[in-house]
Amino acid sequence: MRGSSTDIARGSISLRLCPATIFFATLVLLHATQRATAQDSPASATSTSNNKSSERKPERNLISRMAWVRMEIVGGRIAMLGHRCGQSRIVQVGEPNELPYEQLSVQLQTETLLLHYEDNQTERQIKLDLDDQQRITLTRTGSSPSADLKFSQPFRGPITLTIGRDSPQTYTAATLWHLSLAQPQLCEETLFPLLETLRPHWQLKELSNGILQELRSQAGRDVLTERAQWRDWVAQLNSDDFQERQLADRRLRAAGQGVVAWLQRLDRKSLTPEQAARIQDICQGLADLSTDSPQRVAAWMVDDRCAWLALLRHDNLDVRVDATNHLSVLFGKPLAFNPIGDLSDREIQLVQLQKRFGK
Known part of the structure; x- marks a missing residue:
């Protein structure tokens, strides 16, 4: 919508149109600009998402769409970089008591970044937290107990990955890359796809394979x-x-x-x-x-x-x-x-x- 309104504006400038046509095009451009501004505003994102319209849910999640923080891997550990978050913000899509529902909350406390994200769907729930101890916790729960996953990364010390609900199995490693070397299939089938739902096209499998080849x-x-x-x-x-x-x-x-x-x-x-x-x-x-x-x-x-x-x-x-x-x-x-x-x-x-x- 934003792209098409820009094209209209350029057309109205370059062509010799009658005053009525120019007035109509100006109204269209003004409406499109206001709508684009509202979509970029966290406060209006909530009200827009609460409108029970037939708009299709965007494919990208709120973390990647809002771009307030960016997930990277530095030294084998997940890092939350708040490069576009100058203030505390919150945005949601849907209602908390309805499905689907998505929420992203980013808070700045002095020099500490806090984050809470959840994505609730009919078949599964994903939660990501960065707490005041700078501990990252990522969980996925689903209808199948075997699909449950919990990834925990303290500020310092080894990371842990727990798979399953009834008979959970826990794996510990110094870093994410140590875990991928020790459990390549497990990471490729469970952890990497989950991380890539938060940051699409991360290509963690390819990066892990590249590390193995470089080590060899x-x-x-x-x-x-x-x-x-x-x-x-x-x-x-x-x-x-x-x-x-x-x-x-x-x-x-x-x-x-x-x-x-x-x-x-x-x-x-x-x-x-x-x-x-x-x-x-x-x-x-x-x-x-x-x-x-x-x-x-x-x-x-x-x-x-x-x-x-x-x-x-x-x-x-x-x-x-x-x-x-x-x-x-x-x-x-x-x-x-x-x-x-x-x-x-x-x-x-x-x-x-x-x-x-x-x-």
């Missing part, structure tokens, strides 16, 4: 020498010589994004206050809020034992072989795992490896 291209790469150098620089952060501490600090920063995840995995109890403070400054200084790409993710997963151990359970033999070879490099010795062995034998070997090296 790194298999066998000798990262031990590089990590040994990083450990030396971390030790030098506690040197009595100020110049040596400064040089080590600059060298760690020059190592780029790959060093951030490695530094964050260090045991803080083994660090002195000087080392801990400098490492925190380095991680903050190198913080990059760019969205994840296969190359970026592989850069900080290349020496992640948990990620490679998860690939030992992959259905594809070539992936298991690549993971076995790379873990042998990471451990500095042959891995006690047979990638071509029977499934039951591989599972026993993998459980033992995860007990020893999975943390």
Whole structure:
């Protein structure tokens, strides 16, 4: 409607029309402009949606239509970016006691973004919350107990995915990409489609497959020498010589994004206050809020034992072989795992490896 009214306006300017025709075209343009403004206004969106007309429900959800926030994945974690939300807002489509019903609420408290979204249909209900602890909770409930899903991401710490209502199964992982490496089919069939109902055309399956391929291209790469150098620089952060501490600090920063995840995995109890403070400054200084790409993710997963151990359970033999070879490099010795062995034998070997090296 907005596009057609613009065309009318342009036509009325470029053609020599009689005054009556110009007056009529002006009225049409004014009506279209007022209607477009009303549709963009959150307050009028509620009243418009409550009008029991025969208008077809838009295909896109309120999150993508209103564009107040945008969902991204940064560092393997879902991020809610309020790039177009300068104030608290609320909009709804339909009535709360009727179906279908959709509501989006965005609140700004100082520098904290709070969000509540729900989409209630006859066959299912979806809810998304970002609370004052910056914890993200996404749930889907349906007529079938097996279709129930709950995804939880705390501000810090591992994420969890629970499937089912009567006999729920819970999966835990450090990040979304760790979960997709460990449970690719589960993510592709349940979590990814749900996330893409909130942000259409996200292409999470393709991104996850790209991360796997990029990791496989790194298999066998000798990262031990590089990590040994990083450990030396971390030790030098506690040197009595100020110049040596400064040089080590600059060298760690020059190592780029790959060093951030490695530094964050260090045991803080083994660090002195000087080392801990400098490492925190380095991680903050190198913080990059760019969205994840296969190359970026592989850069900080290349020496992640948990990620490679998860690939030992992959259905594809070539992936298991690549993971076995790379873990042998990471451990500095042959891995006690047979990638071509029977499934039951591989599972026993993998459980033992995860007990020893999975943390």
